[in-house]
Amino acid sequence: MSSRSWSCSISSKGEKVWKTTLPPDYERSYTFQTLCLPGLPSSAHGGLGWDGSTPISCLVNKSHLDALLAALPPTFCVIPQALSPIREEDQLHEVRKTKIKGEGLFATRSIEEGQLILWEHPAIILPSTDREFNKEIYEDLGKAVASASDKELNTRWLRRQAEATKMANEYEGDGGCDTWIEGVVRTNAIVLDLIEGPKMQQSKKKPPQHDKDGQKEIYGGIYPLINRANHSCAPNASVKWDRSTLSASLYALRDIEEGEEIFKTYVNPLLPRAIRLKTLNKNYKFLCDCAHCNLEGKLAVSSNEVALVAESDANRELLATWIFTQPTYKKWSTDLCRADNLFIKSHMDALALIEKEGVYALQAIFIEELAMAHAMLGDLEGFKKWGERVRKLNRVEDPELSRRFQDWLVYPEKRVRRWGWRKRMKEESNGRNAKGIGDVDIGLIFEPIDSESEED
Numbered sequence: 001m002s003s004r005s006w007s008c009s010i011s012s013k014g015e016k017v018w019k020t021t022l023p024p025d026y027e028r029s030y031t032f033q034t035l036c037l038p039g040l041p042s043s044a045h046g047g048l049g050w051d052g053s054t055p056i057s058c059l060v061n062k063s064h065l066d067a068l069l070a071a072l073p074p075t076f077c078v079i080p081q082a083l084s085p086i087r088e089e090d091q092l093h094e095v096r097k098t099k100i101k102g103e104g105l106f107a108t109r110s111i112e113e114g115q116l117i118l119w120e121h122p123a124i125i126l127p128s129t130d131r132e133f134n135k136e137i138y139e140d141l142g143k144a145v146a147s148a149s150d151k152e153l154n155t156r157w158l159r160r161q162a163e164a165t166k167m168a169n170e171y172e173g174d175g176g177c178d179t180w181i182e183g184v185v186r187t188n189a190i191v192l193d194l195i196e197g198p199k200m201q202q203s204k205k206k207p208p209q210h211d212k213d214g215q216k217e218i219y220g221g222i223y224p225l226i227n228r229a230n231h232s233c234a235p236n237a238s239v240k241w242d243r244s245t246l247s248a249s250l251y252a253l254r255d256i257e258e259g260e261e262i263f264k265t266y267v268n269p270l271l272p273r274a275i276r277l278k279t280l281n282k283n284y285k286f287l288c289d290c291a292h293c294n295l296e297g298k299l300a301v302s303s304n305e306v307a308l309v310a311e312s313d314a315n316r317e318l319l320a321t322w323i324f325t326q327p328t329y330k331k332w333s334t335d336l337c338r339a340d341n342l343f344i345k346s347h348m349d350a351l352a353l354i355e356k357e358g359v360y361a362l363q364a365i366f367i368e369e370l371a372m373a374h375a376m377l378g379d380l381e382g383f384k385k386w387g388e389r390v391r392k393l394n395r396v397e398d399p400e401l402s403r404r405f406q407d408w409l410v411y412p413e414k415r416v417r418r419w420g421w422r423k424r425m426k427e428e429s430n431g432r433n434a435k436g437i438g439d440v441d442i443g444l445i446f447e448p449i450d451s452e453s454e455e456d
């Protein structure tokens, strides 16, 4: 399927180097690497996730190799708390056959919103190709999986390769890919932004982020378990990728019941249904059968279904703009002309719409705003209710925020900066108004809360 011509040479280190020339006349070179991630003794992680020496088969642009290696953790690194190992007996998921979607991931017990479901390292990393590579390169990548000299590593490699060969392949046979690995990559790869990273910025080591023609090179990763999660336009889970460990974490966006299928989304769920269906069909070759799309599996809909689709599309469009147009609690808390319940009600309305459309990935931002609005009103009960949800929801997505709320929830009146600020301002303003409008210090009322973090 590849349209580009490639040449292969052997480097002085004995590595195979693949080269291609791209317009406007510059060369890209790729080498194979087997990256071995260091970690904990295997007994400590119950066979999951962090492995003593997790092999990752990589095809990397030579100019990106240093940056990639620099991103890897040191030998004895500390696993981030949110990624602590899950013991086998505590596993929350299993792979099972579905009716029409091949295999899928299912919850083996109830899962709380924000909870980590599983995390893993990729089996394969390669540049996002858009059918650039030729058959030999894919074949070499497939073989590279088993080429490690270390016997134990080799066994792991073979196990991972075996896992990868069983993954969904929508491009098999007549599907247009010459090798199994290309088909698996095209059906499953998760986009990885390998090159830019806070870690590298911190170290002031500026890796080349772009090719010479200014094009950014995007990589894809194959995650044998996480890639088993099927798509829904109302997903109950999401994936967070961590550049510093190359690991991906699957976590719950809402409470998931035991036995429920675990879904992530492969497209922006806020797009209109017709565009979502078209994109999924083009990239993954399926007609989405999720509850928000499946009007008997048709791209065209009957007249009585048109209204349903139009309503759902309008709701999603509204949510997409809502995020940017809603006032933040900081603005609202200093604007005493706005009623208290206006802010709270509009955020509750957004949450109701999110629930209706099942796009739970959006709720965290509204819930955090609600928690802070209650803090500004000095409403302890309200803050505890919403603050606890911020803590739970962000355990994987934003552990720092989750920890900050955990801390605040112990003694919010003392720990949240400007606790009850709006309430006090209103009381003060009412007192002044009682004396006469001339006494109101407009400047004070409208003094904006600065953008510093609330905790300091």
Ligand SMILES: C[S@@+](CC[C@H](N)C(=O)[O-])C[C@H]1O[C@@H](n2cnc3c(N)ncnc32)[C@H](O)[C@@H]1O
Pocket (backbone or CB within 6 Å): 100, 101, 102, 103, 104, 166, 167, 168, 170, 187, 188, 227, 228, 229, 230, 231, 232, 284, 285, 286, 287, 288, 289, 290
């Ligand atoms: C990344 S794989 C997901 C795991 C896959 N079901 C398996 O057996 O390994 C993507 C493929 O799963 C199927 N799939 C995922 N979500 C689907 C959905 N909502 N409706 C129909 N098929 C779906 C499609 O065949 C798609 O190409």
